[in-house]
Amino acid sequence: MDPGPIEPLRSSLLDWWEDHGRHDIPWKLRPDGSRPGPGEPLDPFGVWVAEVMLQQTQLAVVLPYWHRLMAAFPDVGALAAASEHDVLMLWQGLGYYARARRLHGGAQRLVAAGGDPWPRTLEGWMALPGIGRSTAASILSSAFDLPHPILDGNVQRVVARLVAHPGPPKRDMAHFWRLSETVLDPHRPRAFNQALMDLGAGVCTPRQPCCGACPWRGRCAAYAAGDPGRLPVKDTSPPVPFQVIGVGVVRDKDGRVLIDQRLQEGLLGGLWEFPGGKQEPGEAIEATIQRELREELAIEVAVGEELITLEHAYSHKRLRFVVHLCRWRSGEPQPLASQQVRWVAPEELSSYPFPAANARIISALLLRLRASQRPAE
DNA sequence: GAGTCGTGGCA
C-alpha cells in the first residue's frame, strides 16, 4: 500500500510528461496557443465545458464537440442565453445528454449570481448541477493550478496498478482519493494531474499496458507481480437485456413526417425521435408499431414497407430498431408519452437534435426519398 | 448502493 518515497515519483512522471505528454489540448493553452506558466489561470469556461464533455468520454471524441460549442457560445453568458434546443443541437451524438442540460442550467445559475462567477473551491463547483468531486477537482487544477487531487478512471487504473490494489476501486474510493492526494505534486498540480491522465490514457492503458515506456515501472507493484493488465479488478457487470423496438416513420398527405420530443428525464431525455416502442412476446412488428402509435400518439396508421433495421447498444441495454414507413390515417397526434409532437418536412429534420440511432434512420429516409424522386434509369 | 445514463473505437 505504501507508494514509497514520493518526490522521485513526481519528478519522474513530470519529466516523462515533458517529452511524451499531450501539450496540444486547446482548453489547457493560452488563447495564442502557448503553454501557461505555473499558477497562471486559464479560461474557466472552456475548462468547465471540456471537463463535463470528458465525463465517461475520451479526449479524441470530445475535441470536435468542444470546438463547435465554444464557437457557438464563447463565454458563459452566451451559453446561459442560449435555448436548450440549441445546446442539444451541439451535443447530439456525444451521449449522456443530461450533461448538456446540467451544463446549460449551471451557466444560467452562474450568470444569475452575477459578478465574477467562477468558484475557487471544491464545494463551489460541486454545487453546480452535473459536477461531482472528480470533475470539480479537475476544473480547479486545470483552470487555476490549484492543488486538488483528481480521481478519474485513468488515475484509478494507474494507482490501482502502482500499489497492486487487490479489489475493485469502487469499493475503496476514500483510499484511492488519499493515494491520489499523496502522489500529487502540490507545486505543479495542473501539470502533474494532466501527466497522470496522459500516462493512463497512453501508457497505463486498460488492456496491454506499455510498461516498457512507463516512468513508474520500477515502482509499480503490479508490474513487479508480472501481470499489470489484470488490474484494476472490476465487478462483474450484469447481462444487458435485448429488446426489439418497432418504429414508425409516419407520413401525411403532404410528405411531412411525424417526430416527438422525448421526456426530459430518462434515456435520451429531451432529444427528438421517430415514435415507437417495445415489441411484446408473440407480436408481429407491424402490430407493435400500430399499437405503440395508438397508445403514445392517439393516431391510427397503415404500416407499410420496412425502411431499415438497425441494432444499437446502450450502456445497459441492446436494442434492435425495426423501422417501417407508415401512412397516417386518423387522429390528431397527442404527446401522451412525450413532451411534444410535430409534423416536419424531411429537409427540416436536420434542425432537430436526434440520438445516434435516429440519425441513421434519417439517413435511410432521405436516401429512400431521393431514390423515389429519381426513378430507375 | 446498485441502476441508470450514449457512443464510437478497438482487440
Next chain:
DNA sequence: TTGCCAAGACT
C-alpha cells in the same frame, strides 16, 4: 463479430 471500455454524476 461480440464484448469491453472511457477524463462520472445522479437517484
